[in-house]
Amino acid sequence: MAIIEARGLTKRFDGLMAVDHIDLDVEEGEIFGFLGPNGAGKTTTIKMLTTLLKPSEGEAKVCGYDVVKQPDLVRRSIGVVFQEPALDDQLTGRENLDFHARLYGLNRREREERIEEVLELVGLADRADELVKNYSGGMRRRLEIARGFIHHPRILFLDEPTLGLDVQTRRAIWNYIMKLNKKEGITIFLTTHYLEEADKLSDRVAIIDNGKILAVDSPRKLKDMIGSDVITLRCSEPNRLKNILESISWVRDVKHHGEELSIYVEIGETKIPKIIKIAEENGIRISSITLREPTLEDVYLNFTGKTIREEAKPTIRRPPPRFRRWR
Amino acid sequence: MNSPELQAIYVMWMRQLKRFMRARSRLIANIIQPFFFLAFLGLGLRPIKLPGLITGMSYLDFLAPGMIAMSIIFASMFAGVSIIWDRQFGFLKEILVAPVSRLSIVIGRTFGGATVSIIQGFIILAVSILFGVKINLMGLIPGLFLMLLIAFFAVGFGIALASRMEDPHAFSLIMNLVMMPATFLSTAFFPLESTTSWLRIMIYMNPLTYIVDGLRGCLTNMFSISPWIDLTVTVFLCAATMSIGTYLFNKSEA
Ligand SMILES: Nc1ncnc2c1ncn2[C@@H]1O[C@H](COP(=O)(O)OP(=O)(O)O)[C@@H](O)[C@H]1O
Ligand SMILES: [Mg+2]
Numbered sequence: 001m002a003i004i005e006a007r008g009l010t011k012r013f014d015g016l017m018a019v020d021h022i023d024l025d026v027e028e029g030e031i032f033g034f035l036g037p038n039g040a041g042k043t044t045t046i047k048m049l050t051t052l053l054k055p056s057e058g059e060a061k062v063c064g065y066d067v068v069k070q071p072d073l074v075r076r077s078i079g080v081v082f083q084e085p086a087l088d089d090q091l092t093g094r095e096n097l098d099f100h101a102r103l104y105g106l107n108r109r110e111r112e113e114r115i116e117e118v119l120e121l122v123g124l125a126d127r128a129d130e131l132v133k134n135y136s137g138g139m140r141r142r143l144e145i146a147r148g149f150i151h152h153p154r155i156l157f158l159d160e161p162t163l164g165l166d167v168q169t170r171r172a173i174w175n176y177i178m179k180l181n182k183k184e185g186i187t188i189f190l191t192t193h194y195l196e197e198a199d200k201l202s203d204r205v206a207i208i209d210n211g212k213i214l215a216v217d218s219p220r221k222l223k224d225m226i227g228s229d230v231i232t233l234r235c236s237e238p239n240r241l242k243n244i245l246e247s248i249s250w251v252r253d254v255k256h257h258g259e260e261l262s263i264y265v266e267i268g269e270t271k272i273p274k275i276i277k278i279a280e281e282n283g284i285r286i287s288s289i290t291l292r293e294p295t296l297e298d299v300y301l302n303f304t305g306k307t308i309r310e311e312a313k314p315t316i317r318r319p320p321p322r323f324r325r326w327r
Numbered sequence: 328m329n330s331p332e333l334q335a336i337y338v339m340w341m342r343q344l345k346r347f348m349r350a351r352s353r354l355i356a357n358i359i360q361p362f363f364f365l366a367f368l369g370l371g372l373r374p375i376k377l378p379g380l381i382t383g384m385s386y387l388d389f390l391a392p393g394m395i396a397m398s399i400i401f402a403s404m405f406a407g408v409s410i411i412w413d414r415q416f417g418f419l420k421e422i423l424v425a426p427v428s429r430l431s432i433v434i435g436r437t438f439g440g441a442t443v444s445i446i447q448g449f450i451i452l453a454v455s456i457l458f459g460v461k462i463n464l465m466g467l468i469p470g471l472f473l474m475l476l477i478a479f480f481a482v483g484f485g486i487a488l489a490s491r492m493e494d495p496h497a498f499s500l501i502m503n504l505v506m507m508p509a510t511f512l513s514t515a516f517f518p519l520e521s522t523t524s525w526l527r528i529m530i531y532m533n534p535l536t537y538i539v540d541g542l543r544g545c546l547t548n549m550f551s552i553s554p555w556i557d558l559t560v561t562v563f564l565c566a567a568t569m570s571i572g573t574y575l576f577n578k579s580e581a
Contacts, residue, residue, distance in 0.1 A: 052423060075426035
C-alpha cells in the first residue's frame with residue numbers, strides 16, 4: 001500500500017484551480033520529487049496533505065489516515081518543512097528543537113538524546129545555543145530539517161528546501177536529505193522547481209504544471225521516454241543542416257536554439273561520424289560537437305512545451321523591515 | 328507532564344516567558360508609560376483634593392491601582408495579539424501542524440501572557456510602594472485573583488483581534504483609538520464622583536471601569552461601585568473574550 005495516496009485531490013481559490021484533480025501514489029521509503037514552476041500548485045498540495053488546508057474535492061490518505069477525517073493521526077506521523085521559514089528567531093536553535101520535541105510528546109530522555117542526534121546530523125551541534133536570529137539562511141534551513149524529523153515521522157515533507165540558497169549550501173542540504181532517507185528510512189516528499197535537484201535526489205519525479213500532474217516516473221525512465229541521446233553541435237549554417245537532418249530516418253527530432261542544434265537520436269556515439277560526414281558532403285563546417293544524455297530539462301520541455309527557466313523566479317516572502325522593529 | 332496537550336500548554340507558556348526575559352526593551356517600553364503617569368501625574372498632583380477619595384487617601388494612592396490595571400491590560404493584549412507576528416513570521420504553521428488541539432495552544436498562550444503581564448503589574452505595584460502609596464496588604468490576595476481575570480480578559484481580546492486581523496498596524500490603531508480613550512474613561516485617572524452626568528454615563532458604559540474599580544477596591548479599600556458588580560462584570564468579560572478568542576482562533580488558517 002502506498003504511504004501517500006491521493007485521488008482526484010483538488011483545491012480551488014475563488015475560481016482559480018490551484019490543484020486540479022491529481023492522483024498520487026508515493027511508496028514507503030522513497031524520495032518523491034514534485035517538480036514544477038512557481039504557481040504550479042506544489043505548496044497547495046503539501047498544505048492539503050499536511051492537514052493545513054481542506055481540499056475542495058477528492059481525498060488523500062497519508063500513512064493510511066484520511067487528511068480530513070483523521071488530521072491528528074496524520075499530524076502525528078509526519079514532519080513538515082515549509083517553504084517559508086517557520087522558526088522562532090528569539091529562541092536558540094536548541095530551544096526551537098526542544099519546543100518541537102515537547103509538542104510531539106517526546107519524554108525528557110528521548111528529547112535529550114534525539115536533539116543531540118539531529119543537531120549532529122545537520123552539523124549544527126556547535127551553534128545550537130545561539131539565537132536563531134544570528135543564523136544564516138542555510139543554517140536556518142538545516143535547523144528546520146533537523147526539527148522536521150526529530151519525532152521520528154514516517155514521512156518528511158520538504159517544500160522547496162533549497163530555495164534562495166547558494167550552490168554550496170544547496171549541495172550540503174541535498175546530502176542531509178539523502179542521509180536522512182538512508183539512515184532513518186524516512187519517506188521524503190519534496191517539491192522543487194530546480195531540475196537538477198529533482199534529478200539528483202528523487203527516486204521518482206512528478207511533473208506538475210497549472211495544477212495538473214503531467215508525468216510520474218523515475219528520472220531515468222522519464223528521460224528514456226524521450227528515448228534518445230542528445231547531440232549538440234555548432235556549425236556554419238544551422239538552419240540548412242537542420243532541414244537536411246530532419247529528413248533522415250534515424251533522427252527523431254532537431255531543435256534549433258541560440259547558436260546550437262540539439263539532435264535527438266538513439267545510440268548517439270554511432271551517429272556522430274554520420275552527421276559529420278553529412279555536413280561535409282553539404283559543405284557545412286562544424287565547429288564543435290558534443291554528445292550528452294537527455295536531462296530533465298529536455299523532459300520538461302517535452303511535456304510542457306516550455307523550459308522551466310522561462311518561468312518567473314519565485315522569491316522567499318520576507319516580512320518588510322518595519323515589522324521587525326515591532327518585536 | 329507527558330500528555331502532549333499539557334506539554335503544549337507548558338511550551339507555549341515557557342516560550343512567552345523566555346521571549347519576555349530576552350526582550351528587555353519591550354519590558355521597558357511597556358512599563359515606562361504607567362511609570363511616568365505615576366511619577367509625574369501622581370507625585371505632581373499629590374496634594375490635590377478630589378471628590379470621592381476616602382479619608383487619608385492621596386491622588387497618588389488613587390492613581391496607582393489604575394496604572395497597575397492599565398499595564399496588565401496592555402501587556403496582555405499585546406501577548407494575545409502577538410499571534411499576528413507568529414503568522415507573519417511563519418512560526419504559527421509550526422504550531423498548527425503539530426498534533427495538539429488549538430484549545431491547548433490558546434490556554435498556553437493565555438497563561439504565558441498572564442504571567443508576563445502580571446510580572447509587569449507587580450513591577451508597577453513595587454514602584455508605587457516606593458513612591459509611598461499605601462497598599463492594603465490583606466487585599467493583595469483577591470487583588471492577585473482579579474489581576475489574573477484582567478489578564479485573561481485582555482489576552483482573549485488580543486487573540487480575538489489577531490484571528491481577525493491580517494495587518495499588525497491595525498493593532499496600534501486599536502491601541503491608540505480605542506484602548507487609550509477607554510483607559511482615560513475608566514476612572515483610572517479621576518474618580519467617578521468628580522464627573523458630570525454625560526461623562527458619567529460613558530464611564531458606566533465602559534467595561535474597563537469595573538475592572539479598574541475592582542482592583543482599586545482590593546488594593547486601597549476605595550470602591551465607587553459595589554465589589555460584587557465589579558467582580559460579576561469582570562468574570563463575564565473574561566468568559567466572553569476567552570470564548571470568542573478561542574472560537575475565532577479555531578476558525579483561522581495559518
Ligand atoms: N491562499 C490563497 N488564496 C488564493 N490563491 C492562492 C492561495 N494560495 C495559493 N494560491 C494560488 O494558487 C496557485 C498555486 O500556488 P502554490 O501552490 O503556492 O504554487 P507553488 O508552490 O507551486 O509555487 C497560484 O496561482 C497561487 O497564486
Ligand atoms: Mg510553493
